[in-house]
Amino acid sequence: xxxxxxxxIGLFFIFILLPxxxxxxxxxxxxxxxxxxxxxxxxxxxxxxxxxVDNEIAVKMIWMIRMPRVLGAILVGAALSVxxxxxxxxxxxxxxxxxxxxxxxxxxxxxxxxxxxxxGSITSHFLIQTSSLAFGLVAVGITFVLASKGRRSTVTLxxxxxxxxxxxxxxxxxxxxxxxxxxxxxxxxxxLMGSLxxxxxxxxxxxxxxxxxxxxxxxxxxxxxxxxxxxxxxATSYGINIKLYRxxxxxxCTVLTALVVSIAGIIGWVGIVIPHLARIIVGPxxxxxxxxxxxxxxxxxxxxxxxxxxxxxxEIPLGVVTGIIxxxxxxxxxxxxxxxxx
Amino acid sequence: xxxxxxxxxLSFSYDGCRxxxxxxxxQYHTPAVFSILGANGMGKSTLLKCIIxxxxxxxxxxxxxxxxxxxxxxxxxxxxxxxxxxxxxxxxPFLVIDIVMMGRASRMxxxxxxxxxxxxxxxxxxxxxxIAHLKDxxxxxxxxxxxxxxxxxxxxxxxxxxxILDEPTAHLDYGNQYxxxxxxxxxxxxxxxxxxxxxxxxxxLELKGVSAxxxxxxxxxxxxxxxxxxxxxxxDLYDINVTVETFGDKKICIPGGPYGxxxx
Numbered sequence: 001x002x003x004x005x006x007x008x009i010g011l012f013f014i015f016i017l018l019p020x021x022x023x024x025x026x027x028x029x030x031x032x033x034x035x036x037x038x039x040x041x042x043x044x045x046x047x048x049x050x051x052x053v054d055n056e057i058a059v060k061m062i063w064m065i066r067m068p069r070v071l072g073a074i075l076v077g078a079a080l081s082v083x084x085x086x087x088x089x090x091x092x093x094x095x096x097x098x099x100x101x102x103x104x105x106x107x108x109x110x111x112x113x114x115x116x117x118x119x120g121s122i123t124s125h126f127l128i129q130t131s132s133l134a135f136g137l138v139a140v141g142i143t144f145v146l147a148s149k150g151r152r153s154t155v156t157l158x159x160x161x162x163x164x165x166x167x168x169x170x171x172x173x174x175x176x177x178x179x180x181x182x183x184x185x186x187x188x189x190x191x192l193m194g195s196l197x198x199x200x201x202x203x204x205x206x207x208x209x210x211x212x213x214x215x216x217x218x219x220x221x222x223x224x225x226x227x228x229x230x231x232x233x234x235a236t237s238y239g240i241n242i243k244l245y246r247x248x249x250x251x252x253c254t255v256l257t258a259l260v261v262s263i264a265g266i267i268g269w270v271g272i273v274i275p276h277l278a279r280i281i282v283g284p285x286x287x288x289x290x291x292x293x294x295x296x297x298x299x300x301x302x303x304x305x306x307x308x309x310x311x312x313x314x315e316i317p318l319g320v321v322t323g324i325i326x327x328x329x330x331x332x333x334x335x336x337x338x339x340x341x342x
Numbered sequence: 343x344x345x346x347x348x349x350x351x352l353s354f355s356y357d358g359c360r361x362x363x364x365x366x367x368x369q370y371h372t373p374a375v376f377s378i379l380g381a382n383g384m385g386k387s388t389l390l391k392c393i394i395x396x397x398x399x400x401x402x403x404x405x406x407x408x409x410x411x412x413x414x415x416x417x418x419x420x421x422x423x424x425x426x427x428x429x430x431x432x433x434x435p436f437l438v439i440d441i442v443m444m445g446r447a448s449r450m451x452x453x454x455x456x457x458x459x460x461x462x463x464x465x466x467x468x469x470x471x472x473i474a475h476l477k478d479x480x481x482x483x484x485x486x487x488x489x490x491x492x493x494x495x496x497x498x499x500x501x502x503x504x505x506i507l508d509e510p511t512a513h514l515d516y517g518n519q520y521x522x523x524x525x526x527x528x529x530x531x532x533x534x535x536x537x538x539x540x541x542x543x544x545x546x547l548e549l550k551g552v553s554a555x556x557x558x559x560x561x562x563x564x565x566x567x568x569x570x571x572x573x574x575x576x577x578d579l580y581d582i583n584v585t586v587e588t589f590g591d592k593k594i595c596i597p598g599g600p601y602g603x604x605x606x
Contacts, residue, residue: 089434226436226440227447229433229436230444233427234430239417239419239421239448240417240447284436285440
């Protein structure tokens with residue numbers, strides 16, 4: 001009985017308190033530090049609509065600079081981890097990630113093209129975001145068309161995704177080769193590494209409606225993802241129309257991924273490591289795994305972004321750090337036999 | 343009451359040239375046991391996959407309660423038929439209770455999660471199969487025989503009229519095979535229809551019911567198990583000498599015959 005309560009308290013801390021604490025810390029700490037009391041009054045002031053603190057820099061720092069970035073980290077972390085968990089299940093593959101179907105390379109190509117043709121005006125941000133989103137979805141579309149020939153198994157789908165991904169990776173390399181090495185090339189490279197430094201409220205608002213719908217779909221169908229994990233034959237026998245459900249669920253995950261890639265670039269390993277970590281804590285049942293991945297993903301990306309902002313004066317791109325931290329964690333899981341896969 | 347399955351002039355081919363089977367016809371009415379015997383590679387599993395709608399036949403028709411299988415939605419078909427494949431490869435360590443509850447999917451709302459009602463039904467089926475003690479174990483950690491029962495429990499929560507089993511005894515030890523056959527008897531007595539393929543002619547003899555032999559793409563021999571499982575038919579089917587003997591109340595098959603000669 002005691003044990004159960006301890007576990008409950010532990011889970012509450014990991015999944016509910018931890019992300020909240022990291023949000024608060026991320027808002028307070030940076031090159032410009034804001035004290036706890038000041039922070040408290042700034043937040044309360046916003047809630048009751050009054051200016052309780054006359055430190056305008058601190059107020060602006062929180063609402064105009066750190067808040068969009070924190071919100072961006074939340075959206076990115078939640079989307080990539082949830083999509084990764086679902087893809088690993090549906091594809092029955094421990095290395096599946098949100099990028100398995102080629103969305104990242106497609107989006108990267110879209111962004112690279114947009115950077116190449118943009119003239120550096122304000123509209124270019126909008127152009128880059130739209131173009132990466134569009135090409136991300138186009139890449140997955142091609143993957144689906146390729147996979148619809150033949151036996152239509154999940155294996156074909158993963159294989160088609162790898163092929164389409166490689167094609168777009170080559171196209172990105174081609175653009176890098178022709179891009180102006182002083183101005184455009186660094187921009188492309190930086191975008192591909194993934195970063196939250198360019199996130200703004202406008203960008204967030206643009207992706208939010210579709211983001212919420214996609215996440216809601218996955219959340220509502222999460223128990224059915226369990227059934228899809230058993231395999232096509234088994235799921236069909238249980239009365240699940242696999243083509244329909246798999247299509248809807250993969251579609252929702254893809255849109256979610258493409259949306260966050262379009263605002264933050266390619267952030268690797270979150271979608272592989274976090275679902276495994278969540279599975280170690282709560283087990284394979286997607287009724288718990290989806291919320292657990294959601295919460296852990298938020299904490300992880302917030303934490304890594306916090307490190308990126310504070311470790312050095314010249315900010316290290318987020319996507320680089322998620323990889324540097326994520327890969328050793330994953331190797332540790334495999335080494336310790338924590339990645340349970342029959 | 344009961345469900346009627348009619349297979350009419352069914353033909354199937356994977357590549358369009360070599361026919362797996364041709365013009366198969368039979369009728370079956372639940373509850374009863376229908377066993378299909380046949381040598382390896384004769385298309386027994388293929389026939390089952392046609393019946394559950396996974397494979398599309400080249401010609402002919404399969405009617406369930408006078409409606410084409412293809413006309414049923416996946417959801418509606420799952421309320422009539424539950425299918426348990428020969429091999430199941432579990433990947434995730436789902437708990438046994440969660441696997442058993444999955445059988446309710448076709449009878450729940452499109453977005454709903456299983457709740458109290460589903461748990462009760464799952465527990466009831468597991469108690470019937472005497473596996474309730476396994477409920478909180480990961481189903482990757484239990485034995486093959488136990489896993490078979492978990493899959494049956496899951497199929498039962500589906501509340502189908504017909505259970506289709508592809509070589510259900512193939513991976514079971516001697517004792518579990520016998521227990522499984524007794525379980526099938528019990529299920530039929532409770533009104534469940536059973537359609538299964540098997541490599542053990544002793545099992546249909548034990549189960550009575552109807553048997554059929556699938557050989558060279560034809561299903562020419564269909565009838566009561568005792569009439570189908572004879573010296574001549576088995577010798578012809580497996581190309582070894584088989585003697586069917588009466589021993590007490592039971593009939594048993596002796597491969598090679600009682601005197602040690604192996605070849606015909």
